Amino acid sequence: MSAIGLYVAGTGPLHRVSAGPKLLGLLVVGVALVAAADPWVSLGALVASLLAYPLVGLHPRRALGVLRALWPFLLAIGAFQALFGAWEEGLRLCAQLASLVLLANAVTLTTRVREMLDLFERLARPLRHVGVNPDRVALVLALTVRSIPMVASAWRAAREGYRARGLSGRPHLLVVPVIVQLLRMADATGEALVARGIDEDTRVRVD
Amino acid sequence: MLRLAGVSHAYDGRTVLRDVTLDLAEHRIGVIGANGSGKSTLARTLNGLVLPDTGRVSLGEWDTRRHAKQVRRRVGFVFSDAANQIIMPTVAEDVEIGLRSLRLGREETARRVDEVLERYGLSDHRDHPGHLLSGGQKQLLALASVLVTGPEILVCDEPTTLLDLRNTRMVHRTLAGLDQRVVLFTHDLDLLPDFDRVLVMAEGRVAFDGAPDDAVSFYTKLMDQADGA
Ligand SMILES: Nc1ncnc2c1ncn2[C@@H]1O[C@H](COP(=O)(O)OP(=O)(O)O)[C@@H](O)[C@H]1O
Ligand SMILES: [Mg+2]
Numbered sequence: 227m228s229a230i231g232l233y234v235a236g237t238g239p240l241h242r243v244s245a246g247p248k249l250l251g252l253l254v255v256g257v258a259l260v261a262a263a264d265p266w267v268s269l270g271a272l273v274a275s276l277l278a279y280p281l282v283g284l285h286p287r288r289a290l291g292v293l294r295a296l297w298p299f300l301l302a303i304g305a306f307q308a309l310f311g312a313w314e315e316g317l318r319l320c321a322q323l324a325s326l327v328l329l330a331n332a333v334t335l336t337t338r339v340r341e342m343l344d345l346f347e348r349l350a351r352p353l354r355h356v357g358v359n360p361d362r363v364a365l366v367l368a369l370t371v372r373s374i375p376m377v378a379s380a381w382r383a384a385r386e387g388y389r390a391r392g393l394s395g396r397p398h399l400l401v402v403p404v405i406v407q408l409l410r411m412a413d414a415t416g417e418a419l420v421a422r423g424i425d426e427d428t429r430v431r432v433d
Numbered sequence: 434m435l436r437l438a439g440v441s442h443a444y445d446g447r448t449v450l451r452d453v454t455l456d457l458a459e460h461r462i463g464v465i466g467a468n469g470s471g472k473s474t475l476a477r478t479l480n481g482l483v484l485p486d487t488g489r490v491s492l493g494e495w496d497t498r499r500h501a502k503q504v505r506r507r508v509g510f511v512f513s514d515a516a517n518q519i520i521m522p523t524v525a526e527d528v529e530i531g532l533r534s535l536r537l538g539r540e541e542t543a544r545r546v547d548e549v550l551e552r553y554g555l556s557d558h559r560d561h562p563g564h565l566l567s568g569g570q571k572q573l574l575a576l577a578s579v580l581v582t583g584p585e586i587l588v589c590d591e592p593t594t595l596l597d598l599r600n601t602r603m604v605h606r607t608l609a610g611l612d613q614r615v616v617l618f619t620h621d622l623d624l625l626p627d628f629d630r631v632l633v634m635a636e637g638r639v640a641f642d643g644a645p646d647d648a649v650s651f652y653t654k655l656m657d658q659a660d661g662a
């Protein structure tokens with residue numbers, strides 16, 4: 227399972243709040259944590275974020291999944307700061323990052339992508355006056371979310387093919403087949419967008 | 434009626450469709466032929482994904498070159514690899530996005546999505562990520578996402594090539610039950626007996642056009658000749 231969660235059905239309190247207030251809340255917490263710039267406040271926020279999972283009806287396993295994906299970054303930041311004698315700074319940064327990612331994950335787990343896209347579309351609407359098409363903004367965001375499992379599956383396929391041929395080590399050799407596979411998928415998806423009438427074909431010339 | 438008139442097409446100077454002229458009016462039309470015989474290219478001309486170098490493809494008054502949007506709205510397309518066709522993160526959202534351009538309003542959109550998910554047995558998966566469905570279910574989702582927009586004709590390019598026997602049968606049953614006209618490009622000769630008309634493609638031409646059993650024996654003979662020669 228990927229660490230970045232998509233919507234899980236549920237009836238908890240966060241599920242009942244709409245996307246706007248949740249994202250606003252996330253923004254406020256983020257700004258507050260950065261403004262406070264205090265290791266103990268950040269640590270408190272981290273503990274609170276962890277406790278929030280069971281409180282809003284999300285399995286604690288999901289919170290642990292996020293931490294598992296993050297720990298190399300946390301370790302690197304912590305080690306870097308400790309090395310330069312600023313362990314408090316390291317603690318603050320790590321706790322800030324972990325708590326914000328946990329909260330952001332809780333938002334995506336309790337918000338349908340459709341709802342999130344509608345919100346972005348509404349937010350992007352004023353940009354229409356400067357030539358931005360809100361529908362396309364929403365579509366690009368959807369495709370970005372969609373591409374996460376695509377990258378994962380391309381990577382898995384390339385690694386399996388590599389291993390099946392009795393090869394091992396040198397993971398950089400997988401980069402080219404993964405990119406080729408991703409380009410192929412992107413091309414096919416682009417074609418499907420056109421076929422489904424979601425994206426107008428720019429190749430077609432009106433003559 | 435879907436009509437091809439003198440359609441030829443080349444990729445980088447290599448001709449893959451040679452002067453194809455067809456009227457496609459039957460309820461169920463099958464197209465078979467060896468790999469590389471031009472089936473996918475022909476399929477893609479039917480909704481303007483490929484614009485032929487010469488000749489014209491039209492649906493009634495609409496022409497794929499000048500009215501691509503109108504043609505695509507009426508000619509739905511299903512690819513072999515449904516995974517690439519699934520765009521949105523969840524099953525219901527994927528069905529829904531194709532409806533957006535029709536601007537039906539929230540309630541009508543939701544009603545149609547529910548109805549189509551129910552009809553294709555995907556209701557239990559509505560909030561699941563599409564890419565986690567089984568191969569057959571992915572193909573059903575691709576079908577549902579296309580059919581929800583109400584096309585008159587469905588073009589399927591080898592929709593069961595990646596599926597096992599059980600999923601293949603599931604997709605076949607679904608295709609057989611459709612009210613829409615279907616143009617099915619396939620290597621699966623088993624499904625053709627009930628069809629109204631079957632074409633055999635060979636080297637970019639329509640080499641045979643007629644009843645299913647005659648088409649299958651023509652195709653078999655053609656492959657035997659190629660082996661024997
Ligand atoms: N986008 C493309 N660019 C270049 N050559 C292509 C492209 N698509 C198909 N071809 C070539 O055109 C020929 C016919 O391909 P296709 O229409 O896919 O046949 P089929 O579906 O019957 O296997 C093949 O030789 C193939 O390699
Ligand atoms: Mg093909």
